[in-house]
Amino acid sequence: MISKTDGRKFKSLSRRELLKLTPALALGAFAIPSLREPLLKTGLGFSDWASSLLFRTGQPAPTFADSGLTPFDHFPINGYDVDDPEVDLDHWTLTVGGAAQKQGDYTLAQIQALQKFAQNTRHICVEGWDVIGRFGGARLSDFLQMVGADTTARFVYVECADDYYESIDMATALHPQTLLCYEMYDQPLTREHGAPVRLQIPTKIGYKQAKYLTSLEITNVLPRVGYWEDQGYSRFYGL
Amino acid sequence: MASRTITIENLKSGEVATAIYEHPYIVRLCHWINTVALFVMIGSGLQIFRAFPSFGAKIPEKDLINWPKAFALGGWLGGALQWHLTFMWIYLATGLVYVGYQLFSRNYKQALFVPRDIPGVWPMVRHYFFFGPKPPSKEAYNPLQKHAYTSVIGLGVLSVLTGLAVWKPVQFSWLAWLMGGFHWARLWHFLIMWAILGFIFGHLVMVVLHGWNNFVSMLTGWKKDPDYPAN
Numbered sequence: 001m002i003s004k005t006d007g008r009k010f011k012s013l014s015r016r017e018l019l020k021l022t023p024a025l026a027l028g029a030f031a032i033p034s035l036r037e038p039l040l041k042t043g044l045g046f047s048d049w050a051s052s053l054l055f056r057t058g059q060p061a062p063t064f065a066d067s068g069l070t071p072f073d074h075f076p077i078n079g080y081d082v083d084d085p086e087v088d089l090d091h092w093t094l095t096v097g098g099a100a101q102k103q104g105d106y107t108l109a110q111i112q113a114l115q116k117f118a119q120n121t122r123h124i125c126v127e128g129w130d131v132i133g134r135f136g137g138a139r140l141s142d143f144l145q146m147v148g149a150d151t152t153a154r155f156v157y158v159e160c161a162d163d164y165y166e167s168i169d170m171a172t173a174l175h176p177q178t179l180l181c182y183e184m185y186d187q188p189l190t191r192e193h194g195a196p197v198r199l200q201i202p203t204k205i206g207y208k209q210a211k212y213l214t215s216l217e218i219t220n221v222l223p224r225v226g227y228w229e230d231q232g233y234s235r236f237y238g239l
Numbered sequence: 240m241a242s243r244t245i246t247i248e249n250l251k252s253g254e255v256a257t258a259i260y261e262h263p264y265i266v267r268l269c270h271w272i273n274t275v276a277l278f279v280m281i282g283s284g285l286q287i288f289r290a291f292p293s294f295g296a297k298i299p300e301k302d303l304i305n306w307p308k309a310f311a312l313g314g315w316l317g318g319a320l321q322w323h324l325t326f327m328w329i330y331l332a333t334g335l336v337y338v339g340y341q342l343f344s345r346n347y348k349q350a351l352f353v354p355r356d357i358p359g360v361w362p363m364v365r366h367y368f369f370f371g372p373k374p375p376s377k378e379a380y381n382p383l384q385k386h387a388y389t390s391v392i393g394l395g396v397l398s399v400l401t402g403l404a405v406w407k408p409v410q411f412s413w414l415a416w417l418m419g420g421f422h423w424a425r426l427w428h429f430l431i432m433w434a435i436l437g438f439i440f441g442h443l444v445m446v447v448l449h450g451w452n453n454f455v456s457m458l459t460g461w462k463k464d465p466d467y468p469a470n
Contacts, residue, residue, distance in 0.1 A: 043325025
């Protein structure tokens, strides 16, 4: 199909076609400082929402043979302020609050009385490195059952001896590989790795693996999400 | 390829030029949105990489490269992740709309490298790199261009798949496994970025060298004085 036009008409035709591209300029909103932050927050929120949809309770994190383990002394120690918050291990208890029938303080012995599971799983840091470690402990789901937690609540929120804090969604809390971990490499947790009890969640990113737990709350509302999340990291970060 | 040709008559001088409608609206819109998205993805990706600029062990860590902050976007790891996890959806959406539109409109024939383009590759290479004669143009893209545009779509698909394996190595553990594990997926994701950067470099060089009419046609859709016959 060949049609005829003159130079002026062709110019206006071209200009019209060019103007049709203006919707792409909407991306310029990201260049405006006052709009950038809410836009990126929305984008991250959308990613987290998609993440929660992609999470499947029946999907286990890959496990590895003992030969694939990262040597214990090559397992990085990541504390955000101190390596050892000097927890009094002899008198330590985990304080359970929120939507639980049996609120109160639980000792390490009570946690260890639950069936023990050990797993070789990958620990992935948000920075991009990963190590394969051996973790042992009780399933968080068993513990939640023991304390009579309302598992229809939305979150499990934990606080730590070094004023770190974290939260996870209930679906992840009930995942069979989510542990109240008290052993690494078949030895009691060392202080730098979070003695006496830390979270070990192979379906979550590293900063969710809170150490030196002191309290645990079952809740629908999170006044605070997590130490890093509240500075702009993903709230869900499921792997 | 359904192309629209127009003859333009200069009313003063009476000169006659022709123009061909080369790029449908959706293709142009996707091209420019994707340009921005890709820029953000690469910039923020490099900032994320700065948090652990290595592909080996964390202990002992051997940094591969000390990537300068000036060539990264987001300011810090958390900021870069916000950019990356926001724009990946825009990047994915433009990719899906583009590929979907090309297939649906059958406009893909313009850019898809097919076996019958193979014989034309060597003459184009000779022309571009070894001062060979310019082979006659028969269609909008020469075989080498088709090869580049087809490959970069493949790279785009791979960037999404490797990214998915890095982002969700548990939910898509089969994908990470296919790539050799999380560790390798991260490396592939990085290498594919460099391959895409290589394409962008070549693309820009070609635009600067002989592409003004091509550049305009990606904006308005119309290419003036085409060097190939309309069909």
